Amino acid sequence: MPELLVGTKKGLFVLSGDGGDSYRITTRAFAGDVVEYAIRDRRTGRYYASVTSGFYGPRLMFTDDPPGEWRQASGIAFADGDDVSLERIWKIKPGEADGQLWAGTDPAALWESRDGGETWSRNEALWKERLAGDWQPGGGGLALHSICPWPGDPMKLAVGVSAAGVWITDDGGESWRTGFAGIVPDYMPEDAREETNQLCIHNMHRAQARPERLFMQFHGGVYRSDDQGETWKDIHEGLPSPFGFPLVTDPADPDSAFLIPMTGAEDRVVPGGALAVFGTRDGGATWSRQGEGLPTEAYVTILRQALDSDGEGDRMGLFFGATSGEVFGSADAGRSWFTVAPRLAPVTSVRVA
Amino acid sequence: MAMVTLRAPLKDLAGGNRDLEIDGGTVGDVLRTLEATWPKTSGWILDEHGAVRRHVNVFRNGEPVDATTALDADDHLQVLPSITGGT
Numbered sequence: 001m002p003e004l005l006v007g008t009k010k011g012l013f014v015l016s017g018d019g020g021d022s023y024r025i026t027t028r029a030f031a032g033d034v035v036e037y038a039i040r041d042r043r044t045g046r047y048y049a050s051v052t053s054g055f056y057g058p059r060l061m062f063t064d065d066p067p068g069e070w071r072q073a074s075g076i077a078f079a080d081g082d083d084v085s086l087e088r089i090w091k092i093k094p095g096e097a098d099g100q101l102w103a104g105t106d107p108a109a110l111w112e113s114r115d116g117g118e119t120w121s122r123n124e125a126l127w128k129e130r131l132a133g134d135w136q137p138g139g140g141g142l143a144l145h146s147i148c149p150w151p152g153d154p155m156k157l158a159v160g161v162s163a164a165g166v167w168i169t170d171d172g173g174e175s176w177r178t179g180f181a182g183i184v185p186d187y188m189p190e191d192a193r194e195e196t197n198q199l200c201i202h203n204m205h206r207a208q209a210r211p212e213r214l215f216m217q218f219h220g221g222v223y224r225s226d227d228q229g230e231t232w233k234d235i236h237e238g239l240p241s242p243f244g245f246p247l248v249t250d251p252a253d254p255d256s257a258f259l260i261p262m263t264g265a266e267d268r269v270v271p272g273g274a275l276a277v278f279g280t281r282d283g284g285a286t287w288s289r290q291g292e293g294l295p296t297e298a299y300v301t302i303l304r305q306a307l308d309s310d311g312e313g314d315r316m317g318l319f320f321g322a323t324s325g326e327v328f329g330s331a332d333a334g335r336s337w338f339t340v341a342p343r344l345a346p347v348t349s350v351r352v353a
Numbered sequence: 354m355a356m357v358t359l360r361a362p363l364k365d366l367a368g369g370n371r372d373l374e375i376d377g378g379t380v381g382d383v384l385r386t387l388e389a390t391w392p393k394t395s396g397w398i399l400d401e402h403g404a405v406r407r408h409v410n411v412f413r414n415g416e417p418v419d420a421t422t423a424l425d426a427d428d429h430l431q432v433l434p435s436i437t438g439g440t
Contacts, residue, residue: 032439055408055438056362056397072393077401085400 002310003353004329005047006321007035010345012049014066014353019331023340027066037305040353041094041101041117047353048101048117050089058088060103062117075120076103076111090145091305092117096154104144108135108161110173123173126159135164138200138219145304146204150211158206158214158229165199166216166229179229186220187265203247203259203304204229210254215284217247217259224257224284235284240271246307250316250333255283258309258318258334260302269299277307277318277334290334300324305349321347355383355428363432366393380411381420383430398432408438 004015004023012035017023029035030051036058038049047066052058061070078084084107091104095112103111103120108130110123135142146160155172158179166179180199188196200219207213216223220243222236236242241261250256258279262268270276275298276291300322310317318334321327327340327347354374364371368391375390377383381403388395398409405411405420412431413422424430 053397053438055406055434057400057406059396072395074395077396080402085402 002317003040004319004327004340005038005040005049005349005351005353006327006341006344006347007038007049007305007349007351008321008325008345008347009034011035012038012051012066013341013344015327015341017340019329019338021339023327023329025341029066029070030061035348036088036090037092037349037351039092039094039351043094044116046116048092050092050103052088058086060089060092060117060120071118073113073117073120075113076105078107078109087141088143090143091147093147093149096149096152100154102147102149102157104147104159106137106141106143108142108144108164110144110147110159112173125169125174126167126176129167129176130164133164133197135161136198138162140304146201148204148206148214150206151208153211156211156228158204160201160204160216162202163198163200163219165197165201166204166232168229179225179232181230182225182232182234183216183218183223184221184234202245205247205249205257207249207254207256208251213254213283215247215249215257217244219243219265222257222259222284235280238287239278243268244302245304246302246320248307248309248318250281250309250312252312253281256281257284258307260307260320262301268301270302273297273299275300275322275328277320277330279334290330291337292335293330293337294328298322298324300326303348305351306347308351310352317352319350319352321350323347354426355424355430357383357387357430357432359432363394363397366397367391377424379420379424380405380413380418380422380430383424384411384420384432408435409433410435 006013011031012029014027015023016026034052036050060073063070088106093102101113111120148158150156167176203217214225223232244261247259263271275294278287307320316333318330323346325344329340357373375383
């Protein structure tokens with residue numbers, strides 16, 4: 001079974017085990033700080049963590065040995081003339097070029113590293129779009145949290161911003177265009193929906209086996225795009241709610257998506273307390289509830305980055321963590337579940353190393 | 354030179370030094386010199402605009418100050434986490 005990186009409100013927990021209840025904490029790092037997100041770049045084995053101290057601010061840390069020393073990356077910072085300060089690093093994502101990583105932040109900006117994450121620079125073309133577009137924050141801030149590279153092509157990228165929609169580049173980030181068509185922001189007056197750029201993307205993932213396809217969890221909708229994110233179709237029918245945050249796909253199955261609906265914007269817990277992952281394997285035409293082994297009186301929230309997958313097909317692993325501090329896992333693509341960790345701090349992110 | 358007193362984790366980022374003598378005309382000058390001498394402290398006390406972070410307190414001879422405060426040579430600076438920053 002895989003190693004899990006669990007970001008929490010009280011540090012990073014590295015969990016290792018052979019499945020079932022065998023998982024144990026092998027490392028705790030950044031004790032007392034919020035670990036917003038942590039990944040391991042499988043190309044290099046290097047670990048990255050977005051850490052926010054309540055006192056000393058946000059920073060990106062990296063190491064080749066989680067129990068050992070972590071080093072601080074440089075460059076993810078705004079300049080004097082920007083009139084904003086870094087609030088949070090939401091996402092770290094390996095790119096398609098050698099040594100390339102992407103990061104997304106609040107305030108919404110895209111950052112690129114070409115040296116394995118040691119130094120970073122801001123994507124200026126997208127930053128200019130932000131300034132020109134008067135981007136507005138969602139409840140979690142003005143966050144660039146979804147980064148979707150195109151397998152094998154470093155020139156193509158799509159990013160999701162809360163609350164400024166989908167942005168697409170075909171030239172490695174030199175220029176950007178929007179992917180707003182079809183998204184319906186029902187939190188806006190009807191006569192303002194067509195023109196608004198206040199599109200609260202909650203999560204977005206690309207289908208690895210069919211890269212022109214993307215799935216999106218929206219603030220009141222679940223969408224699929226079959227044209228690189230240019231246009232979107234709502235596919236939430238069959239789900240208990242169109243509202244939620246986490247989303248993953250099966251890398252081998254472009255018709256697949258897995259998510260965890262919440263009751264709604266005003267009640268961000270599992271509907272009826274019945275914790276379950278909902279999955280589709282037909283592009284969103286139908287959804288199946290997958291909750292065997294999960295608690296049925298669990299009024300918890302699963303945050304944006306707190307669901308991940310491992311492998312593919314019927315044996316795909318699924319892992320998620322809740323604000324209650326519990327982490328759950330499945331070794332059969334969600335058909336049955338076990339408890340990985342019962343009592344961590346509130347979980348902000350789960351990633352398979 | 355001003356005497357700067359740090360506590361963990363800042364002390365650890367400054368090579369384990371609790372007390373450092375640092376030259377500078379203002380609090381900001383001293384803290385930027387601290388960052389230059391001990392780069393791991395960069396961004397921890399001052400934000401990217403050179404202001405003391407919202408949840409960090411800097412005291413000069415026991416009185417709260419900001420980055421623009423002028424210093425005398427024998428001043429004592431203490432850098433402490435505020436009571437507002439924890440979660």
